[in-house]
Amino acid sequence: MTATLIWILVALVAIGLYLSWTAGRLDRLHARIDAARAALDAQLLRRASVAQELATSGVLDPAASIVLYEAAHAARQAEEEQREVAESELSQALRAVFAEREQVDAVRAAPGGEEAARELTEAVRRVPMARRFHNDAVGGARRLREHRKVRWFRLAGHAPFPMAFEMDDEPPAALADRAS
DSSP: OHHHHHHHHHHHHHHHHHHHHHHHHHHHHHHHHHHHHHHHHHHHHHHHHHHHHHHHTTOSOHHHHHHHHHHHHHHHHOOGGGHHHHHHHHHHHHHHHTSSHHHHHHHHHSTTHHHHHHHHHHHHHHHHHHHHHHHHHHHHHHHHHTSHHHHHTTTTTTOOOOOOOOOOOOOOHHHHHHHO
C-alpha cells in the first residue's frame, strides 16, 4: 500500500515538474516575443525617421518628398491597431519614390546624400529581419499554447494570445540592389 502511494506521489511530482518546465518555457517564449517586438518597433521607427529625414532634406523632388514625408509621419504616429497598415504604406511609398536607380543616385550625389542613402538602405534591410524574428517567436509560442496540457492547466496564465506582425516589407528594388 505504501509503495503504491509512493509511486503515485512520484508520478504527481514528475507531472508537476513537467508542467512547471512547460510553463517556464512558455514564459521564456513570451519574453522573447516582447524583446523581438521591441527590436521590431525600433527598426520600424528608425526606418520611418530616416525616410522622414530624407524627405525633408531637399534632395528629393517635391512630389516624392511629400509622398515619403506623409507616409513616414503616418507610420510614426499610427495607433497600434493601424500600425501594420501604416508601415505597409510606408513600404509602398519607399518603393514608389525609389523605384528607379536614378533616384538613389541623385540622393547619393547630394551633399550628405551618401550617408542618408546608406542609412536608409540599412533600415530597409533590417525591418524584414526584425519582423521575421518576431513572427518566428510568435509562431513558437502559438504552437506551444495549442497543446492540450497548456490549455487544460492554463499554463499561459493571463498572457494575451501572441499576434504576428503582418505588413508589406518588400524593399525598393534600387535600395535592395545596394544592400547586397
